[in-house]
Amino acid sequence: MTTVTGPQVGVTLYAFTNEWLTRQFDLDGLLGEVAKRGLGPNIEIIGFQSFKEFPDVSDDFASYFKDLIAKHGLNAVSCAINSDRFMKPGQQPIDDADLVEYHKRQIRSAKKMGFKLTRSQFALPAHLLSELAPFCEDIEMPMGVEVHAPMWAGHPAVLEYREVYEKLNSPALGWIPDFGGTARAIPPSLLDAARAIGTPEALIDATKDIWQGPEASYVKAGKLRAIAQDKGYELAHVQACTLAFFILSNNDPQSWAEMVDRTIHIHGKFYGVSNEGVEEAIPYEDILPIFRDGGFTGTIVSEWEGHAYCAVDAFEQVRRHQAMCRRILAGEPVVAA
Amino acid sequence: MLPVERIIGEEGLEATERGARLAMRLPWYRSLPFSVVQVASVKLDGADIDLSDAVVEFDDQSFPLAEIGEQTNAFWFVRDSAFLVLPNVAVKADDSHEVSLVINISPPYIPGMTRVNPMTATLTVA
Numbered sequence: 001m002t003t004v005t006g007p008q009v010g011v012t013l014y015a016f017t018n019e020w021l022t023r024q025f026d027l028d029g030l031l032g033e034v035a036k037r038g039l040g041p042n043i044e045i046i047g048f049q050s051f052k053e054f055p056d057v058s059d060d061f062a063s064y065f066k067d068l069i070a071k072h073g074l075n076a077v078s079c080a081i082n083s084d085r086f087m088k089p090g091q092q093p094i095d096d097a098d099l100v101e102y103h104k105r106q107i108r109s110a111k112k113m114g115f116k117l118t119r120s121q122f123a124l125p126a127h128l129l130s131e132l133a134p135f136c137e138d139i140e141m142p143m144g145v146e147v148h149a150p151m152w153a154g155h156p157a158v159l160e161y162r163e164v165y166e167k168l169n170s171p172a173l174g175w176i177p178d179f180g181g182t183a184r185a186i187p188p189s190l191l192d193a194a195r196a197i198g199t200p201e202a203l204i205d206a207t208k209d210i211w212q213g214p215e216a217s218y219v220k221a222g223k224l225r226a227i228a229q230d231k232g233y234e235l236a237h238v239q240a241c242t243l244a245f246f247i248l249s250n251n252d253p254q255s256w257a258e259m260v261d262r263t264i265h266i267h268g269k270f271y272g273v274s275n276e277g278v279e280e281a282i283p284y285e286d287i288l289p290i291f292r293d294g295g296f297t298g299t300i301v302s303e304w305e306g307h308a309y310c311a312v313d314a315f316e317q318v319r320r321h322q323a324m325c326r327r328i329l330a331g332e333p334v335v336a337a
Numbered sequence: 338m339l340p341v342e343r344i345i346g347e348e349g350l351e352a353t354e355r356g357a358r359l360a361m362r363l364p365w366y367r368s369l370p371f372s373v374v375q376v377a378s379v380k381l382d383g384a385d386i387d388l389s390d391a392v393v394e395f396d397d398q399s400f401p402l403a404e405i406g407e408q409t410n411a412f413w414f415v416r417d418s419a420f421l422v423l424p425n426v427a428v429k430a431d432d433s434h435e436v437s438l439v440i441n442i443s444p445p446y447i448p449g450m451t452r453v454n455p456m457t458a459t460l461t462v463a
């Protein structure tokens with residue numbers, strides 16, 4: 001008999017960026033808080049956010065970390081690594097060989113710490129995947145590229161990767177969808193944060209209009225800047241609005257269906273879950289069944305990103321998000337408050 | 338900047354034998370190589386400080402600020418302060434100064450992006 005399990009929930013410590021940067025928790029304390037609140041056991045950690053020794057973690061630290069994970073009863077699923085290709089601003093990117101080795105250093109560290117997979121970024125050119133696939137296969141560490149807004153299934157960079165994925169057909173390469181690419185709207189909480197610093201309503205309206213368009217993030221930012229210069233809007237107000245162009249886009253949620261078969265892990269990006277258990281900007285009701293019904297059995301880590309503009313309780317947001325995901329995955333409707 | 342981000346570190350301004358020592362925090366969500374960080378300006382009580390002989394200290398490492406662009410394999414852990422030592426700036430313990438710091442960062446996986454981060458604070462010298 002085969003046991004079929006559906007998608008699991010978990011959390012990325014990135015959701016607690018505010019608590020981390022303000023030194024409210026050290027790593028032991030933060031992992032303990034996640035465990036105590038029942039937000040695990042599955043976790044993702046950004047290597048360069050939480051591990052001081054990254055990208056080259058010592059045996060001693062790896063052993064200490066594994067003890068922490070065991071002590072708190074957690075499961076280290078995913079380590080987010082970075083494709084840092086532009087080490088010297090304004091100069092040429094680093095050599096391909098150095099970039100490949102930079103990835104290997106991080107993947108080795110993640111393996112040593114007990115993670116099951118890594119998250120990479122599109123800054124890694126597709127032609128280097130053939131050099132990393134055998135390495136990832138050998139050490140049994142699948143690597144998934146994060147499909148983050150403004151990217152989506154039909155984005156040229158995704159199509160280029162897809163072609164290489166199909167050619168290599170490696171079990172060690174896959175996708176990590178980030179749902180910010182298929183939002184229905186700019187999060188109202190983001191716009192409220194802009195209003196709270198005095199952003200005029202006309203600038204917010206312009207932001208909403210521009211966001212709906214198909215252009216690249218930087219083109220949208222340029223359009224808003226042009227309006228701001230014309231009307232004399234303050235830089236801080238423009239920056240508060242421009243953020244939306246870089247973290248969210250409004251591609252078709254159904255497009256994720258094209259990526260389910262090679263999806264190895266998911267970033268459950270979200271901004272605010274209501275008392276009724278509904279995310280304010282991303283249509284989870286439409287998205288999650290695609291992965292459940294498509295056979296995805298990996299982890300959806302709750303990735304609250306409201307910390308980019310507000311400082312509400314991240315732990316409570318993650319609790320609500322996980323409850324929402326469980327409800328939708330179980331096929332249950334929204335319960336009115 | 339994130340609502341909780343700061344670039345003048347919690348440890349503030351200190352008088353040392355090497356000169357004034359200012360704590361700095363990295364304005365990003367993750368550690369970055371020092372090579373993508375630029376200390377654009379420091380003002381003390383409104384006056385620009387000459388940074389040509391400034392030194393960056395982080396844990397047991399130190400290097401001239403002028404060489405920060407070469408530090409591609411020295412990572413500034415996002416939770417820790419780095420320190421800017423200003424050899425020609427003398428400050429006295431318990432004096433207060435208005436410090437303005439501007440740090441630019443260019444995240445190494447986002448080509449062409451540079452974020453300018455200013456912060457001003459009144460600090461009592463430790």
